[in-house]
Amino acid sequence: MKQSSTDQIDHELLEDWIVEQVFDAIIERQLPPGHKLSEAALGKALGVGRMHIRRSLLLLASRGVVDLYANRGAFVSKPSVEEAQEVFEARIEVEPNITRLAVTRASKKDIATLRQHLNDEHQAHIDGDRRAAIRLSGQFHLTLAEIAGNEILTKLVRELITRTSLIIGIYGSAGVSNCHSDDHEKLLTAFNDKDGERAAQLMVKHLHSIQQHLSFQTGENEGVDLLSVFSK
Amino acid sequence: MKQSSTDQIDHELLEDWIVEQVFDAIIERQLPPGHKLSEAALGKALGVGRMHIRRSLLLLASRGVVDLYANRGAFVSKPSVEEAQEVFEARIEVEPNITRLAVTRASKKDIATLRQHLNDEHQAHIDGDRRAAIRLSGQFHLTLAEIAGNEILTKLVRELITRTSLIIGIYGSAGVSNCHSDDHEKLLTAFNDKDGERAAQLMVKHLHSIQQHLSFQTGENEGVDLLSVFSK
DNA sequence: AAAACTAATATTGTTAACAATGAAATTCTG
DNA sequence: CAGAATTTCATTGTTAACAATATTAGTTTT
Numbered sequence: 001m002k003q004s005s006t007d008q009i010d011h012e013l014l015e016d017w018i019v020e021q022v023f024d025a026i027i028e029r030q031l032p033p034g035h036k037l038s039e040a041a042l043g044k045a046l047g048v049g050r051m052h053i054r055r056s057l058l059l060l061a062s063r064g065v066v067d068l069y070a071n072r073g074a075f076v077s078k079p080s081v082e083e084a085q086e087v088f089e090a091r092i093e094v095e096p097n098i099t100r101l102a103v104t105r106a107s108k109k110d111i112a113t114l115r116q117h118l119n120d121e122h123q124a125h126i127d128g129d130r131r132a133a134i135r136l137s138g139q140f141h142l143t144l145a146e147i148a149g150n151e152i153l154t155k156l157v158r159e160l161i162t163r164t165s166l167i168i169g170i171y172g173s174a175g176v177s178n179c180h181s182d183d184h185e186k187l188l189t190a191f192n193d194k195d196g197e198r199a200a201q202l203m204v205k206h207l208h209s210i211q212q213h214l215s216f217q218t219g220e221n222e223g224v225d226l227l228s229v230f231s232k
Numbered sequence: 233m234k235q236s237s238t239d240q241i242d243h244e245l246l247e248d249w250i251v252e253q254v255f256d257a258i259i260e261r262q263l264p265p266g267h268k269l270s271e272a273a274l275g276k277a278l279g280v281g282r283m284h285i286r287r288s289l290l291l292l293a294s295r296g297v298v299d300l301y302a303n304r305g306a307f308v309s310k311p312s313v314e315e316a317q318e319v320f321e322a323r324i325e326v327e328p329n330i331t332r333l334a335v336t337r338a339s340k341k342d343i344a345t346l347r348q349h350l351n352d353e354h355q356a357h358i359d360g361d362r363r364a365a366i367r368l369s370g371q372f373h374l375t376l377a378e379i380a381g382n383e384i385l386t387k388l389v390r391e392l393i394t395r396t397s398l399i400i401g402i403y404g405s406a407g408v409s410n411c412h413s414d415d416h417e418k419l420l421t422a423f424n425d426k427d428g429e430r431a432a433q434l435m436v437k438h439l440h441s442i443q444q445h446l447s448f449q450t451g452e453n454e455g456v457d458l459l460s461v462f463s464k
Numbered sequence: 465a466a467a468a469c470t471a472a473t474a475t476t477g478t479t480a481a482c483a484a485t486g487a488a489a490t491t492c493t494g
Numbered sequence: 495c496a497g498a499a500t501t502t503c504a505t506t507g508t509t510a511a512c513a514a515t516a517t518t519a520g521t522t523t524t
Binding site for chain 1: 322326
């Protein structure tokens with residue numbers, strides 16, 4: 001079950017692979033905030049022993065993507081307003097610099113990859129493939145970090161976009177997708193011009209715009225709870 | 233954050249506590265790079281079951297502070313030159329911004345804390361208490377992050393200063409401590425002046441100066457290996 | 465004596481059983 | 495019938511035994 005296409009040599013830690021799977025599932029909105037992650041179910045779904053699941057859940061918790069409650073288990077994190085603000089603050093502090101760095105280091109091939117990314121994103125919008133659109137818009141940011149070429153920062157961005165996906169799932173207006181692809185488009189032109197400063201500025205604006213399309217003013221997460229109860 | 237070193241309010245995850253202990257031991261240079269972390273020994277030292285140790289080692293590995301080898305166990309990470317450069321690059325990208333943020337948010341009490349920190353650091357230097365000096369100079373950066381008030385970034389800084397301690401342990405000249413307290417002193421004046429921009433600039437210079445006092449030119453980590461073997 | 469092979473030991477990795485806790489269902493009571 | 499109490503069930507948490515692997519020590523051979 002685990003030796004599939006995106007899998008590499010399994011000397012890479014099994015736990016890392018599990019974490020990646022859960023991350024992806026969250027980014028694609030298949031695991032909504034608050035969803036219970038039962039050890040047995042996850043283990044069966046991924047074809048992996050319970051102990052591996054257990055250890056992976058700890059990793060996920062340390063990345064703020066899962067909440068652990070003693071004797072009750074693991075749940076996909078339901079970020080509070082404060083946590084959500086912290087995620088965006090961290091992104092705004094970090095991603096513009098990463099973007100500036102990426103511009104200085106982007107090869108022609110990298111820019112082509114970004115171009116392809118944008119095309120896919122555009123296509124997904126046309127096709128109405130919401131899931132793909134969400135995934136791609138998040139991964140655009142991840143690709144930027146990879147181009148910047150710093151593993152520590154890449155890992156951080158991966159955590160941040162995953163948590164952002166949870167945040168949008170809770171506080172996002174219904175129809176609004178993760179990112180406006182227009183913004184990504186502008187970013188790419190800055191890459192073509194090798195204008196790192198402009199790219200960084202654009203990233204700040206982009207993140208602010210995402211943030212502004214959220215509705216934090218409610219004050220009660222309980223409302224969301226009720227909705228999810230009724231949806232059963 | 234914690235009251236005492238032998239803290240045992242166990243509603244916080246036990247694994248987090250274990251990770252913190254190892255972090256601190258590494259920062260204080262009690263656990264040198266390459267040191268074997270046997271599960272049994274660690275468990276006995278901390279009075280904790282093997283499974284908790286096991287899970288904690290995974291967390292430490294995901295933070296780049298421990299290297300795991302299949303069927304061979306866990307070892308305190310011995311950062312390669314490339315990894316070391318990544319750590320410093322990440323610090324330079326992140327910490328100046330964190331510092332700028334900290335300046336805008338520092339209360340008088342926060343500044344007093346920093347002042348106290350510097351005094352302690354100075355005193356440790358006078359007393360020749362090398363271990364305390366090392367710990368305090370690292371924790372100065374951590375305190376800055378705490379003042380900035382973003383948990384995500386604080387956690388990142390904690391990871392980065394721990395890894396920096398490993399790097400200095402390998403590539404640092406013998407007598408050179410972690411930071412020049414002069415730099416910290418200047419930073420504090422920028423805090424007093426509420427000059428975030430200057431503080432950020434100072435932080436960049438400070439990190440560069442730490443980086444420049446390392447000797448990366450060797451090319452062979454093996455030389456370090458031999459030394460550590462002979463030291464037994 | 466050095467190298468290679470083999471045996472012994474210790475450590476890691478995995479599994480399964482069991483205990484502890486929380487959630488759910490049923491029964492009892494007002 | 496509503497609500498509290500109790501029992502049942504499912505899930506998590508822990509422990510211990512066992513298997514697999516690497517390291518060490520010892521032995522043999524050249």
